[in-house]
Amino acid sequence: MCQKQLCGGGSATKKGSCFHVVCKWRAQFLKAKMGANHFRFSNVSRLGTHRHRIEDPVQPSFLCSQSLGNCLIMSQPVAQEILTELESLRLIDPHTHINPLAAASETLADVMGYHYYTELAHSAGLSRDQIEEPGISPKEKVGRLVPWLASMENTVQYSWLLEMCQTFFGFCDERITESNWETLYDASLAKMQSPNWEQQVLEQSGLDQVYLTNDFDDPLTGFDTAFYVPCLRTDDLVFHLGKPEVRERLQKCTDVNLDDSASMKDALAKLFAHFTENNARACAISLPPNFAPRAVPASTVDTLVGKVFSGTELTESELESLSCFVFWSLAELCAEHKLPFDLMIGVNRRVFEAGVFQGQDLYDKRVSLIQYKELLNAFPQVTFPISVLSETSNQELVSYSWIFPNVVTNGHWWYSNIPVFIENHTRARLQAVPKTKQIGYYSDMYKLEFALPKFAMYRRILAKTLAQDFVVDRGWSVEKSVELGKLVLRGNVEAIFGPV
Ligand SMILES: [Zn+2]
Numbered sequence: 001m002c003q004k005q006l007c008g009g010g011s012a013t014k015k016g017s018c019f020h021v022v023c024k025w026r027a028q029f030l031k032a033k034m035g036a037n038h039f040r041f042s043n044v045s046r047l048g049t050h051r052h053r054i055e056d057p058v059q060p061s062f063l064c065s066q067s068l069g070n071c072l073i074m075s076q077p078v079a080q081e082i083l084t085e086l087e088s089l090r091l092i093d094p095h096t097h098i099n100p101l102a103a104a105s106e107t108l109a110d111v112m113g114y115h116y117y118t119e120l121a122h123s124a125g126l127s128r129d130q131i132e133e134p135g136i137s138p139k140e141k142v143g144r145l146v147p148w149l150a151s152m153e154n155t156v157q158y159s160w161l162l163e164m165c166q167t168f169f170g171f172c173d174e175r176i177t178e179s180n181w182e183t184l185y186d187a188s189l190a191k192m193q194s195p196n197w198e199q200q201v202l203e204q205s206g207l208d209q210v211y212l213t214n215d216f217d218d219p220l221t222g223f224d225t226a227f228y229v230p231c232l233r234t235d236d237l238v239f240h241l242g243k244p245e246v247r248e249r250l251q252k253c254t255d256v257n258l259d260d261s262a263s264m265k266d267a268l269a270k271l272f273a274h275f276t277e278n279n280a281r282a283c284a285i286s287l288p289p290n291f292a293p294r295a296v297p298a299s300t301v302d303t304l305v306g307k308v309f310s311g312t313e314l315t316e317s318e319l320e321s322l323s324c325f326v327f328w329s330l331a332e333l334c335a336e337h338k339l340p341f342d343l344m345i346g347v348n349r350r351v352f353e354a355g356v357f358q359g360q361d362l363y364d365k366r367v368s369l370i371q372y373k374e375l376l377n378a379f380p381q382v383t384f385p386i387s388v389l390s391e392t393s394n395q396e397l398v399s400y401s402w403i404f405p406n407v408v409t410n411g412h413w414w415y416s417n418i419p420v421f422i423e424n425h426t427r428a429r430l431q432a433v434p435k436t437k438q439i440g441y442y443s444d445m446y447k448l449e450f451a452l453p454k455f456a457m458y459r460r461i462l463a464k465t466l467a468q469d470f471v472v473d474r475g476w477s478v479e480k481s482v483e484l485g486k487l488v489l490r491g492n493v494e495a496i497f498g499p500v
Helices: 024-034 060-064 072-087 108-112 115-124 128-132 138-152 156-169 181-192 197-205 235-239 244-254 261-277 298-309 316-337 369-378 391-403 419-432 448-472 478-497
Strands: 019-023 040-043 051-055 091-093 207-211 231-233 282-287 341-345 384-388 407-410
Touching (some): 072 478, 091 448, 091 478, 108 156, 108 181, 115 128, 115 138, 115 156, 128 138, 138 156, 138 181, 156 197, 156 448, 207 448, 231 261, 235 282, 235 316, 244 298, 261 298, 261 316, 282 316, 298 316, 316 341, 316 369, 341 369, 369 384, 369 391, 384 391, 391 419, 448 478
Parallel strands (some): 091 207, 231 282, 282 341, 341 384
Antiparallel strands (some): 019 051, 040 051
């Protein structure tokens, strides 16, 4: 850091009138980064800790304007250095909802129709009827949402929108408003209609691979499975066999006559064979807070499978037994096929029934990972990348991943995917979980354009955390910190799910 930058912040204060107590690592960092001549160091050892008092004869307020333990200004240039390195890394996105047959957006309505924006607009006052009126054109939909952007311009979700528009569509204004949105709409349309738009987005976003979320009866044809990597999503199998359409789909795609536990296992085995033959890298499921997986004897389930597939309605406790049996069978198949089992734990569906599409579900912090004790103990050979939604759950996840070799921390899911929680969760994980057991981030995107702003957000937080917690607080070199960042951002994805 040059003296000019050092002196750039804060107001002038009387020389030597001000000091800031820092730990020895910060003192060493300051000395190394800013030059010893800017500081006088004097020992103020007390309570057995070695501390330094620093007086800054150049610009005392530079340090004093920061609270103790929040040396942001000190770590900012380092964070920038780390960020530049992390930005050079090409990415794998290990969980998305991309349709590989229509991966990129076709109009701005595909971008602004993302549930984060419709939820926020609805929450701020736009009626669901206006948002979801059947038959409205994409342009009309965007036009209805735009007036509500002003009320959400403080949100990080809005910052993603702005970053996408600036990066992909050449948008230069500070805000998307009722007076400039049509120009933006037309400019974005021209871009999205250009040849190879999908490739342009992938290239600009630096993506090497995009993992999918596939229904169990997805034929997995018509796309390159080496790039768009299939993952078997199993919510329907575990929780919705009570619905006739789900049973029909399962029977149809497996060609198994389902009437007992053995035939259920056969059908599931066929799905795993189909998916693994097509390069599937994971089995995945989202789980409600009250679910507690357990082994259920086949004899208990024999009659239940027969009953449900003959159209008889099961009781709640029978459905719970069936769910546990199917879930347990999936874990056994993950063991057999060496597939990681992604668990996304803690979502209650349809909490806000009048909410917009995909804007009805919320988490419930009463969930505990203790409910997964039997599973985690029973399948030491299966890797469970786990995503959670609440702060409490993250603290549990950090501890479970610290103790259980088969538990891996996975990204920042849904309501946790905002900077304040990403930062807290990232710091806790980096401080306490083996570095090889952390998958830093996934975008959860529905359209390709979202990977860029979401990963950019994560990288900035990761760089800031590495600079503060590792370089400044623990005296790590920038190179060593960058290595750690690259491991959680990409290296672990390949180690856990398989190489590109
Ligand atoms: Zn998802």
